[in-house]
Amino acid sequence: MPKANSNLLKLKKDYFFNKIEKKVLLKKESNKKILNLGIGDITQPLAPIVIEAIKFAADEMREEKTLKGYGPSTGYDFLKQKILDNDYKNFDIKIDEIFISSGMKYSLSNISDLFSEKSIVGILDPAYPLYTDANIINGRKQNIVYLPLLEENNFEPLLPKKKLDIIYLCSPNNPTGIAFSKKNLKNWVDYAKKNNSLIIFDGAYEAFITSKNTIKSIYEIENAKDVTIEMRSFSKKAGFTSLRCSYLVIPKNIKTLDNLSVNSLWNRYIDTKFGGISYPIQKAAEATYSLVGKTQIDEIILSYKKNTKYLLDGLKKLGYRAYGGIDSPYIWCKCPKNASSIDFFDRLLEKNIVTIPGIGFGSLGEGFVRFSGFANFETIKEALLNLGAL
Numbered sequence: 001m002p003k004a005n006s007n008l009l010k011l012k013k014d015y016f017f018n019k020i021e022k023k024v025l026l027k028k029e030s031n032k033k034i035l036n037l038g039i040g041d042i043t044q045p046l047a048p049i050v051i052e053a054i055k056f057a058a059d060e061m062r063e064e065k066t067l068k069g070y071g072p073s074t075g076y077d078f079l080k081q082k083i084l085d086n087d088y089k090n091f092d093i094k095i096d097e098i099f100i101s102s103g104m105k106y107s108l109s110n111i112s113d114l115f116s117e118k119s120i121v122g123i124l125d126p127a128y129p130l131y132t133d134a135n136i137i138n139g140r141k142q143n144i145v146y147l148p149l150l151e152e153n154n155f156e157p158l159l160p161k162k163k164l165d166i167i168y169l170c171s172p173n174n175p176t177g178i179a180f181s182k183k184n185l186k187n188w189v190d191y192a193k194k195n196n197s198l199i200i201f202d203g204a205y206e207a208f209i210t211s212k213n214t215i216k217s218i219y220e221i222e223n224a225k226d227v228t229i230e231m232r233s234f235s236k237k238a239g240f241t242s243l244r245c246s247y248l249v250i251p252k253n254i255k256t257l258d259n260l261s262v263n264s265l266w267n268r269y270i271d272t273k274f275g276g277i278s279y280p281i282q283k284a285a286e287a288t289y290s291l292v293g294k295t296q297i298d299e300i301i302l303s304y305k306k307n308t309k310y311l312l313d314g315l316k317k318l319g320y321r322a323y324g325g326i327d328s329p330y331i332w333c334k335c336p337k338n339a340s341s342i343d344f345f346d347r348l349l350e351k352n353i354v355t356i357p358g359i360g361f362g363s364l365g366e367g368f369v370r371f372s373g374f375a376n377f378e379t380i381k382e383a384l385l386n387l388g389a390l
């Protein structure tokens with residue numbers, strides 16, 4: 001037998017989330033009802049047009065004339081064109097700069113395979129844990145520089161003194177729920193231009209942005225196309241967490257230090273390792289751009305946003321320091337009386353409320369818990385009542 005990949009062994013064991021899950025399970029067994037405000041998954045049924053599109057595409061497989069075999073690894077043009085026409089109408093993005101992928105997890109974790117193991121990587125703290133794990137698997141455990149998201153800076157990342165080769169930015173951010181200002185993102189683009197760095201921009205929650213001056217795409221910033229890969233997902237936007245579909249934009253002018261096209265490298269990589277996502281799922285994603293699709297999806301997002309806002313207002317009324325929740329489905333809540341995130345999580349669980357302790361997202365998540373607005377309205381209402389009695 002071969003030895004295990006030693007980089008995999010450097011990953012933090014899953015003790016933390018397992019322990020949290022065990023506590024929730026124990027509570028469930030001993031209790032009537034759990035109010036899950038920790039959930040980072042969708043809870044509402046999919047838009048009807050999405051289901052119809054999948055069924056229709058499946059039916060096409062009955063006929064030789066409409067049958068589909070292997071599709072292009074980079075995705076079908078019918079979906080890429082819809083993305084260009086809708087999401088990048090006013091941007092100079094070309095069809096071969098778009099790559100359809102399965103969930104963003106795939107592209108976010110594999111993109112780092114394209115670059116030298118020696119690259120210095122900047123990762124937000126707190127952040128979605130995947131960025132760190134993917135870079136540890138790639139042998140960069142010692143090369144990670146954490147970029148603090150602090151309350152006193154409105155949870156926006158400041159520029160580092162050190163030169164970074166790759167920077168992961170996520171806005172609106174998970175877990176803080178804050179969308180970075182245009183000014184902050186411009187600083188990062190300028191930094192990347194000056195230092196010849198690559199930004200990987202995670203826009204998983206872009207569909208939740210409604211604040212007037214908050215930008216949805218980093219390409220709204222001058223020169224961003226020279227230094228940024230943008231990724232978006234249909235998961236939270238259109239409920240595709242089980243269907244799996246997302247996309248990346250890799251502008252052709254982005255080159256590695258050794259002058260290789262990142263777009264060509266990714267093309268080569270996915271041709272070998274991926275092979276594209278299924279035709280019915282790409283048809284379902286296409287349907288989300290129809291007039292009916294947009295209406296149905298907007299309605300679902302609006303209801304998540306309303307629930308999140310109700311939760312945010314409720315928490316503030318109860319005297320909590322609660323952030324985010326305006327342009328994202330997440331609220332970042334300061335634990336009262338300097339409690340640790342685990343202690344506050346435990347206290348909330350005593351009241352049947354499930355959250356995510358901030359420490360699970362990085363060391364600077366300590367002292368916070370994440371509430372999610374993906375829960376239904378009745379759950380949120382009941383949770384606020386229980387919180388009031390805490």
Ligand SMILES: Cc1ncc(COP(=O)(O)O)c(C=O)c1O
Nearest residue numbers: 103104105128174204233235246
């Ligand atoms: C910030 C962030 N990026 C990416 C993802 C992964 O999304 P997908 O479902 O497309 O894999 C998530 C999932 O929760 C997320 O929170």
